[in-house]
Amino acid sequence: MTLRLHNYFRSSTSTRLRAALNLKGLDYDYVAYALRDDAHRQPDFLARNPAGLVPVLETSDGHHLTQSLAIIEWLDETYPAPPLLPADAGGRARVRALAGMIACEVHPLNNLRVLRQLERQFGADAAAQAQWFTHWVTETFDALETMLAGAAETGRYCHGAMPGLADICLYAQVWNNRRFDIETARWPTIARIFAALDQLDAFRRAAPDAQPDAT
Amino acid sequence: MTLRLHNYFRSSTSTRLRAALNLKGLDYDYVAYALRDDAHRQPDFLARNPAGLVPVLETSDGHHLTQSLAIIEWLDETYPAPPLLPADAGGRARVRALAGMIACEVHPLNNLRVLRQLERQFGADAAAQAQWFTHWVTETFDALETMLAGAAETGRYCHGAMPGLADICLYAQVWNNRRFDIETARWPTIARIFAALDQLDAFRRAAPDAQPDAT
Structure with missing residues (x-):
């Protein structure tokens, strides 16, 4: 295989x-x-x-x-x-919702083709693109921090003691944020979880800077 | 319950x-x-x-x-x-991917808060907002039409003879497109599936115009 x-x-x-x-x-x-x-x-x-x-x-x-x-x-x-999802339907709904907040509310607004379209249609320069990117990260990460910090299900990772789907999305987005110098310290729970994930070999080897085509 | x-x-x-x-x-x-x-x-x-x-x-x-x-x-x-998803992993992946194309590539770029941000940050007027909205619908619907028209799994609905998760996303997005007068006829397979869904009571009763708060 x-x-x-x-x-x-x-x-x-x-x-x-x-x-x-x-x-x-x-x-x-x-x-x-x-x-x-x-x-x-x-x-x-x-x-x-x-x-x-x-x-x-x-x-x-x-x-x-x-x-x-x-x-x-x-x-x-x-x-x-x-498993990358919990066994119970409620836990699965929570993890998929946390993942969806990043996958449906942050990333789609901030990828390369969107920034290019902002430039093409509205003449957005680098500063305007950074403002746009930061706006959508902040909007969702503020809510994500509230939801993670306030839930008993949150553990070392987004949901308990095993990394899963929500952690995967969180880890990738925090890396993405770095391109625009967005400081994760504003969101202490997210920062703590990212740091824990970044100690895991599976995540470290997935990071952009560890890939063969990294520049 | x-x-x-x-x-x-x-x-x-x-x-x-x-x-x-x-x-x-x-x-x-x-x-x-x-x-x-x-x-x-x-x-x-x-x-x-x-x-x-x-x-x-x-x-x-x-x-x-x-x-x-x-x-x-x-x-x-x-x-x-x-069931809203097929029983086999391959079919589930296909249906979730079709749903994801709409949920992650079209809708997040076109909802009210995004159009408001375009207005706030770039002064986008109604025409510019419509152009933006139409751009993202077209980008993904062109690919969606290719994928639906070219696949043996496509049936009366997006995946076979039972409506499911991909149909749910497609139906809602076509309704959304109407707000900007986007003609579905450009995508014949999507148009055919939407028409089939619109004959089902479960979808008809879900449509925006059938809700108590519709204006």
């Missing part, structure tokens, strides 16, 4: 998937696409994913899986140990 | 949840929040969801579930029939 990951070192959704693969102890081939050179807009990549978005996970039987959260759910169903 | 849905008629994520509840045959109390009046930014709502976002599903034991896709997964796990 060989898995092949089509991705980009700095892509936050790619970081999520690398962390999930590492947590599951799965080896994979690493194929890099330089987004700034539009490598993901070329025919060979579009044949894998018509949406032109990384990451894509190619399975050994030639299927191309897209959308990072859908792929991580597939990994969790296909390779159940260790 | 009484479920209580905190939502808004025009909110696309609220439409998703109403369709899921209807497909499961579940009754619920309907509580409306007028987003244009910032009802979701008041203390009583923020106590339910610190992120200040609808929908919230309040369970009979007083839990407040947030993030529409996480809630729909919870519904599917708690009330398994009829």
Whole structure:
């Protein structure tokens, strides 16, 4: 069984998937696409994913899986140990909601193609793009901090003592924030959880700066 | 068991949840929040969801579930029939990916708070907001049409002969598109699936125009 990951070192959704693969102890081939050179807009990549978005996970039987959260759910169903979601429906809803806050409220507003569209349509310069990026991170991270700090379910990680889906999204987003010099110290619980995750080999090896295409 | 849905008629994520509840045959109390009046930014709502976002599903034991896709997964796990996801991991990955394309690539860029931020930060007027909205719908719907039209798994609905999670997202987004007069005819497979869904009572009753707070 060989898995092949089509991705980009700095892509936050790619970081999520690398962390999930590492947590599951799965080896994979690493194929890099330089987004700034539009490598993901070329025919060979579009044949894998018509949406032109990384990451894509190619399975050994030639299927191309897209959308990072859908792929991580597939990994969790296909390779159940260790689990990335709690066993109880309530816990699963909580973890998926925390993950969704990042995956649906922060990241989609702040990726490269959105910043490019702001520049194209509104002439947004680097400072305006940074203001936009920071606005959406702050909006959601303030709520995320409240929800994490106020819940008994929060442990060493977002949900208890085992890292899972919410941690994967949190870790990738904090890395993304660093590109715009957003200090995590403003959110002490998030900062504490990120620091704990950053000590784990599975996360450390998933970080953008640890990838072969890192610049 | 009484479920209580905190939502808004025009909110696309609220439409998703109403369709899921209807497909499961579940009754619920309907509580409306007028987003244009910032009802979701008041203390009583923020106590339910610190992120200040609808929908919230309040369970009979007083839990407040947030993030529409996480809630729909919870519904599917708690009330398994009829299923909103296929039984096989590959099918589940496909349906979750189609849903994710709308939930992570279209809707987050186009909701009210984003259009307001465009106005605030860049002075975007109604025409510029419509251009922005249409850009992101087109970007993803073009890919979605390719993926739906080209797959043997596509049936009367997004995945076979039973409506599920991807259909829920598609239906809600097409309704959302109408606010900006985006014609679905450009995407024949999407248009065909939407028309099939719109004949189902569970979807029709979930539509924005069928809600008590519709204006």
